[in-house]
Amino acid sequence: MSEIIKKPQSYFKLPPNLPDYADFYHSFRWSDIDEEIEFPETDKTALYWEGKNGEKKQFTYKELGALANGFSKFLTEELGIEKGDRVFFFLPRIPELYYGALGAVRAGAIVGTLFAAFGTQGAFERLKNSGAKVLITNSELRERIRGVEKDLPELKEVVEIENLGLGRDNLSRGVIPRGNGPAIMMYTSGTSGTPVRGMVLPYSALAVQKLTAQWVLDLHPEDVYWCSADPGWITGIAYGIFGGWLNGVSSVVYEGRFSPEKWYEILERYKVSVWYTAPTALRMLRGAGDELAKKFDFSHLRHICTVGEALEPELVFWSQKVFGIPAHDTYWQTETGAMMLCNFISEPIKPGSMGRPVPGVEAAILDDDGKEVGPNVEGDLAFKSGWPSQMIDVWKNPKRFQSYFKGEWFITGDCAYKDEDGYFWFVGRADDMIKTAGERVGPFEVESALISHPDVVEAAVVGKPDPIRGQIIKAFVVPARPGLANLEETLKQHVKKTLAGHAYPREIEFVQELPKTKSGKIIRRLLKT
Ligand code: AMP
Numbered sequence: 001m002s003e004i005i006k007k008p009q010s011y012f013k014l015p016p017n018l019p020d021y022a023d024f025y026h027s028f029r030w031s032d033i034d035e036e037i038e039f040p041e042t043d044k045t046a047l048y049w050e051g052k053n054g055e056k057k058q059f060t061y062k063e064l065g066a067l068a069n070g071f072s073k074f075l076t077e078e079l080g081i082e083k084g085d086r087v088f089f090f091l092p093r094i095p096e097l098y099y100g101a102l103g104a105v106r107a108g109a110i111v112g113t114l115f116a117a118f119g120t121q122g123a124f125e126r127l128k129n130s131g132a133k134v135l136i137t138n139s140e141l142r143e144r145i146r147g148v149e150k151d152l153p154e155l156k157e158v159v160e161i162e163n164l165g166l167g168r169d170n171l172s173r174g175v176i177p178r179g180n181g182p183a184i185m186m187y188t189s190g191t192s193g194t195p196v197r198g199m200v201l202p203y204s205a206l207a208v209q210k211l212t213a214q215w216v217l218d219l220h221p222e223d224v225y226w227c228s229a230d231p232g233w234i235t236g237i238a239y240g241i242f243g244g245w246l247n248g249v250s251s252v253v254y255e256g257r258f259s260p261e262k263w264y265e266i267l268e269r270y271k272v273s274v275w276y277t278a279p280t281a282l283r284m285l286r287g288a289g290d291e292l293a294k295k296f297d298f299s300h301l302r303h304i305c306t307v308g309e310a311l312e313p314e315l316v317f318w319s320q321k322v323f324g325i326p327a328h329d330t331y332w333q334t335e336t337g338a339m340m341l342c343n344f345i346s347e348p349i350k351p352g353s354m355g356r357p358v359p360g361v362e363a364a365i366l367d368d369d370g371k372e373v374g375p376n377v378e379g380d381l382a383f384k385s386g387w388p389s390q391m392i393d394v395w396k397n398p399k400r401f402q403s404y405f406k407g408e409w410f411i412t413g414d415c416a417y418k419d420e421d422g423y424f425w426f427v428g429r430a431d432d433m434i435k436t437a438g439e440r441v442g443p444f445e446v447e448s449a450l451i452s453h454p455d456v457v458e459a460a461v462v463g464k465p466d467p468i469r470g471q472i473i474k475a476f477v478v479p480a481r482p483g484l485a486n487l488e489e490t491l492k493q494h495v496k497k498t499l500a501g502h503a504y505p506r507e508i509e510f511v512q513e514l515p516k517t518k519s520g521k522i523i524r525r526l527l528k529t
Contacts, residue, residue: 005316005326005349013273013302014222016346018215021356028359030388037176037206039245041065046245048224048270049095052256057095061248064099071096071103072174074164079134079157083108086130086185089231090114090123090137090145093255096161097231100136101241105183106174109134110200112185115232115439116141117501121449124148125196126187127155130395138162177203180392186234186334189433189442190400196445198395205337205389206242212339212358213243216330217274218303226252226266227276233439234334235307239276249274260288264296271300278308278438282315282327283468293322303345305330308438309470310426313351329354331426333412334440335404337389341424353423354416361387365418370406378427381416382409432524434463436471441503443524446473449499455480455487460514460522461505464529475505476514476527 018024039046039061046061059067075081087109091097097113104111112130114123123145127135131154137145138161149155177183180202187196213219217239225244229235244251252270256262258281267275285293304319304327311329319327328343331354341363343355357363362384364372373379383390385408394401404410415427434441443461450459458478463471479487488508495504515526 003351005320005351007346007348011325012345014218014220016344017218017220018344018359019346021344021347021359025357025359030360033207033211033388037178037203037210037242037246039065040248042248044221044248045250047095047098048250048252050252050254050256050266051094052092059095059099061245064102064245067095067099068103068106069174071100072107075104075107075109075134079159081107081109081134084110084182085134086110086112086132087134087136088112088114088127088130088132090116090118090135090141091161092116092138092141093230093253094138094161095253096136096164098241098253101231101237102176102245103174105176105203105206108177110182110185111237112187112198113231113237114187115230115500115502117232117503118144119497119499119501120144120148121452121498122445122500122503124151125445126198127152129187129196130185130198133157134159136161176206178207180204180388182392184237185395186237188334188440189445195442195448197397197400199334199391200393200395201337201389202392205238206246208338208387208389209238209243210246212342213239213247215358216328216339216342216344217243217276217305218345219244219247219249219274221248223249223273224252224270224300225249225274225276226254226270226272228254228263228281229276229278229308229438234337235276238338258284260285260292264293264298267298267301268296273300274303274305275301276305276307279306279311279315279327280309280437280469282306282311282319285322286315286318287468290322298323301325304328305342307332307339309435310354311352316349316351326351331355331424333414335391335410335412336383336387337391338387340383350419350421350423353419353425355424356422357383357424363418363424364409365416365424366406366409366411370409375420376417378415378417380430381412381414381424382406383412384408385410432462434461434471434473436463436466436473436502437469439502441473445499446475446495446503446505449495449503450475450477450491450505452498453491453494455484456491458514458522460524460527462524462528464507472506473503474507474509474527476509476511478513479510 047059183203184201227240331341341354365379446461464474466472
């Protein structure tokens with residue numbers, strides 16, 4: 001096993017929120033939590049926003065609250081949104097998405113987001129399954145769905161954000177509802193059967209997001225915090241919107257695309273002190289060379305966490321070298337609603353390990369019969385059901401929802417093992433789900449997009465290990481005829497346009513046939529390398 005990173009007292013620029021993990025873990029009960037989930041209404045900066053063309057905007061907590069309430073009133077009073085109605089956002093990382101989501105939650109709507117890279121089919125499937133009543137988008141993204149709006153009978157209003165003039169002076173104050181009613185709906189892709197699954201999270205998930213942001217991200221009100229995840233994914237909502245603001249920090253949002261220079265510049269310019277990012281981003285920064293990093297000042301950075309894919313030990317050490325602090329791996333999934341296994345700031349890091357369960361969560365490794373196995377034995381990673389951020393439903397799919405449970409355990413679909421010190425180590429997925437650059441993609445949806453092209457007879461899609469992106473999407477395609485010119489590029493563009501820009505196969509191999517079971521099911525396992 002690799003070396004353990006211990007932190008001297010001088011490591012801590014602020015006293016950790018969770019100074020003694022073991023002690024707190026043993027004494028903490030969810031019933032102890034005070035359910036207050038609101039953010040302050042002060043003149044402190046809540047959001048530093050930088051647009052893709054360098055435009056800058058700043059909002060105080062008071063302004064943000066007013067905008068959220070204005071949005072909330074617009075939904076309820078002008079569009080007739082009632083409790084439980086689905087309101088979806090299809091927007092890039094602009095301020096309206098951030099305070100809009102907050103306003104929609106306060107309005108009692110079930111809030112969903114669509115990653116702005118989705119194409120027509122990807123967006124359509126999700127809007128259709130959710131029965132969304134209102135879609136908030138912009139004129140550019142609207143074009144992707146205009147042609148299919150007529151096939152979405154439940155969609156009553158499509159609002160283009162450019163036409164919505166909300167002021168910062170709306171003084172009424174709404175509140176975030178409490179309890180286990182539905183608050184957030186996040187779509188993830190399945191590996192077979194129904195291509196999309198709407199995971200529903202309760203209001204109480206917000207309370208857990210707030211607490212875990214304190215315990216794990218160690219957020220203090222004086223922090224400048226950057227969660228670089230897009231709100232099209234659960235991390236971008238749970239910790240990019242709620243976890244930060246509920247703890248009163250100043251959040252940074254950068255609308256533009258990734259580039260090593262730009263990301264270093266953001267860390268420096270805004271004096272980011274806590275950063276929640278993805279291993280792929282660290283791999284890309286590392287790939288850009290340490291000379292570039294040396295041009296920037298990271299002295300304000302005091303804590304780095306990552307999520308979404310395995311964090312290799314090399315990256316933990318590289319982070320220590322370049323930023324002066326090691327990256328801390330965290331593990332969770334859309335279904336768990338909040339962080340589950342983590343490396344805590346006050347605790348030693350075992351590089352390569354996902355860490356230990358957050359207080360209130362019981363984690364275990366189970367065998368095929370659902371029995372707990374001993375240390376260092378691989379099995380299904382599971383959590384004892386009943387933590388307050390756990391998903392409460394898979395929308396319109398009770399069978400799929402039930403499939404996650406084995407007795408009192410919630411099965412994650414990930415394989416892992418636990419060492420003798422109680423640290424968990426990631427082994428791999430138990431199913432065919434692909435994680436590319438930290439983004440979750442189901443092979444079935446990509447296969448469906450490929451097959452929708454007339455020159456494709458059959459397709460099978462797998463995740464191929466990749467040194468930068470963790471995995472890339474690789475497709476095996478049986479073409480309709482041999483010798484079709486430019487088919488590879490045509491198919492890539494086709495998937496980008498119909499399904500999503502992030503879900504296209506970077507590699508395509510043309511084959512004459514695909515390996516299948518006797519019943520005709522594609523055996524993806526045989527195609528993985
Ligand atoms: P998502 O629902 O998009 O957040 O994806 C959740 C999945 O990402 C998990 O089930 C894992 O397969 C993977 N994942 C998340 N965090 C980690 C991590 N720290 N190490 C390894 N895999 C992870």
